[in-house]
Amino acid sequence: MRTVIADKRWAEKYPEIGTGPVAAEPLISQEHFELEREKIFRRTWLNIGRVEEIPNPGDYIAKDLTMCRASVLIIRGRDGEVRGFHNVCSHRGNKLVWDEKGTCKGTLTCGFHAWAYNTKGELTWVPDEDNFFDLPKCDLGLTPIHTEVFEGFIFIHLAERPPESLREYLGGVADQLEGGGFGELALAKRYRVDEHANWKIALDAQNELYHLPFQHRRTIPEFCVLKDGQFTRLLDVRLFNHHSVYSSDPPEDRVGPATEKLAARFSVAETESRLPRIGSFDFYTIFPNMALLLFRGVSHDFYMSYNFWPQAVDRTDWDIKIYFRPAENAGQRVGQEYFTCLLRDLLQEDATAHEQIHIGLASRAKKELYFQDEEMQIRYFHTVLDRFYAEA
Amino acid sequence: MSAQKLPAEFADLEPFLDWALATERERTGKRLASSLEDIQAFYDHMSARVEAAMAYLNAFPLDTLPPEAERLFHLSLSLMEVANAVEMFQNPAVINGFDVKRFAPVEDV
Ligand code: FES
Ligand SMILES: [Fe+2]
Numbered sequence: 133m134r135t136v137i138a139d140k141r142w143a144e145k146y147p148e149i150g151t152g153p154v155a156a157e158p159l160i161s162q163e164h165f166e167l168e169r170e171k172i173f174r175r176t177w178l179n180i181g182r183v184e185e186i187p188n189p190g191d192y193i194a195k196d197l198t199m200c201r202a203s204v205l206i207i208r209g210r211d212g213e214v215r216g217f218h219n220v221c222s223h224r225g226n227k228l229v230w231d232e233k234g235t236c237k238g239t240l241t242c243g244f245h246a247w248a249y250n251t252k253g254e255l256t257w258v259p260d261e262d263n264f265f266d267l268p269k270c271d272l273g274l275t276p277i278h279t280e281v282f283e284g285f286i287f288i289h290l291a292e293r294p295p296e297s298l299r300e301y302l303g304g305v306a307d308q309l310e311g312g313g314f315g316e317l318a319l320a321k322r323y324r325v326d327e328h329a330n331w332k333i334a335l336d337a338q339n340e341l342y343h344l345p346f347q348h349r350r351t352i353p354e355f356c357v358l359k360d361g362q363f364t365r366l367l368d369v370r371l372f373n374h375h376s377v378y379s380s381d382p383p384e385d386r387v388g389p390a391t392e393k394l395a396a397r398f399s400v401a402e403t404e405s406r407l408p409r410i411g412s413f414d415f416y417t418i419f420p421n422m423a424l425l426l427f428r429g430v431s432h433d434f435y436m437s438y439n440f441w442p443q444a445v446d447r448t449d450w451d452i453k454i455y456f457r458p459a460e461n462a463g464q465r466v467g468q469e470y471f472t473c474l475l476r477d478l479l480q481e482d483a484t485a486h487e488q489i490h491i492g493l494a495s496r497a498k499k500e501l502y503f504q505d506e507e508m509q510i511r512y513f514h515t516v517l518d519r520f521y522a523e524a
Numbered sequence: 525m526s527a528q529k530l531p532a533e534f535a536d537l538e539p540f541l542d543w544a545l546a547t548e549r550e551r552t553g554k555r556l557a558s559s560l561e562d563i564q565a566f567y568d569h570m571s572a573r574v575e576a577a578m579a580y581l582n583a584f585p586l587d588t589l590p591p592e593a594e595r596l597f598h599l600s601l602s603l604m605e606v607a608n609a610v611e612m613f614q615n616p617a618v619i620n621g622f623d624v625k626r627f628a629p630v631e632d633v
Contacts, residue, residue, distance in 0.1 A: 323629055323630065324628055325627050350612045350613055351612050389611040390571070391603070461582040463582050466578065466601060473608060481620055483627060484621065485620075
């Protein structure tokens with residue numbers, strides 16, 4: 133086994149991140165929430181979805197970003213290009229598209245007075261146009277939003293001029309995941325969790341494995357190598373500019389439940405397909421609000437994404453997506469169902485806990501949080517937050 | 525007489541046909557509405573038959589299962605749904621679970 137069962141390896145690897153307590157206030161305060169609105173969510177690349185959601189010309193997705201006070205439209209043009217716009221009509225500002233997903237035959241028409249736009253965002257039709265006063269129609273297209281795609285993941289940036297390209301922003305994460313073949317997998321399950329908790333409480337609680345033998349004692353107590361059979365020991369922690377990844381391997385002597393063994397047998401395929409994993413399980417935190425989870429599958433690796441969309445300081449829309457290589461037969465499909473049911477059930481344990489943590493922290497009985505070495509990546513996330521809070 | 529509900533060699537699963545549900549929402553609903561005893565009975569019986577079921581079903585293309593094979597497929601998915609209730613929680617619902625109305629499957633298959 134590659135995993136070293138030693139203490140305090142990550143603080144040794146990254147001494148500059150420190151070891152002291154971390155302030156709890158940013159997790160619950162309205163003031164920090166407003167800082168995040170201005171200094172983080174409008175200044176970073178945000179993942180909106182994947183290209184498979186809009187495979188054909190005219191397909192679009194629309195998303196209200198409460199945190200950014202914006203509504204975003206991502207549309208595939210007739211030329212095949214993926215473009216992003218503010219989902220706002222140039223006439224009197226009505227939200228152009230109201231459904232979250234759809235397709236058009238080349239024209240999007242506003243429901244209020246039927247101004248129409250093509251898939252490049254150009255204004256093409258104004259009813260009763262002659263009755264307007266010198267309408268500068270050419271300038272009245274939809275307002276573009278910087279939109280870039282990495283390995284099929286669509287990101288937007290709301291700044292007028294993003295300080296760096298998406299590739300530069302992702303940095304070491306992109307180095308690791310580039311060419312990973314994510315497009316060969318397809319969305320199998322998606323859950324939307326309406327959580328009464330701060331988005332960072334939810335993300336922090338996912339960003340470690342320390343809690344597995346305790347909070348998940350019923351579901352996945354033996355997911356990760358354990359020191360003395362009790363305490364998780366990660367395979368690796370890597371910190372990038374803004375982002376991080378932690379990796380783990382399962383204990384060598386892991387037994388696992390009976391149905392998991394059945395599901396594993398059903399999941400065997402003739403050919404293997406692998407993702408660019410570091411360990412058996414990798415958890416990327418892509419700043420600010422995305423996580424990407426890579427899993428070793430029996431024959432086919434699979435992955436999940438999380439997007440934590442803040443709705444209010446104490447309310448989060450946790451968007452969970454699970455992607456598999458499409459099943460070739462009933463056995464593989466049934467095997468996938470086992471793993472998605474397991475993930476769903478244990479993430480329910482988490483969702484419940486997120487809300488309880490929020491209640492605990494909101495009492496302000498505790499001013500500081502204490503992170504152990506296995507929680508280094510959360511500590512790092514908070515230093516990145518601090519960096520953004522402090523920006524001009 | 526009604527047409528045969530399951531492939532002939534799986535007729536022993538007929539008493540559990542109300543677990544042959546097409547969507548995750550329905551399967552979860554059935555799990556939550558059932559007693560642990562009923563779940564356990566389905567789990568015990570289906571666990572013993574699911575490998576044979578897979579051997580049978582894998583002979584068909586997944587997207588063109590005949591109706592009686594499709595019911596067998598849905599029964600197998602229901603086994604995956606209830607496995608944790610038996611093996612992990614000894615309870616129909618997740619212990620310390622979340623309000624399922626606020627933890628909703630979006631692409632429901
Ligand atoms: S606001 Fe869109 S047409 Fe009037
Ligand atoms: Fe967890």
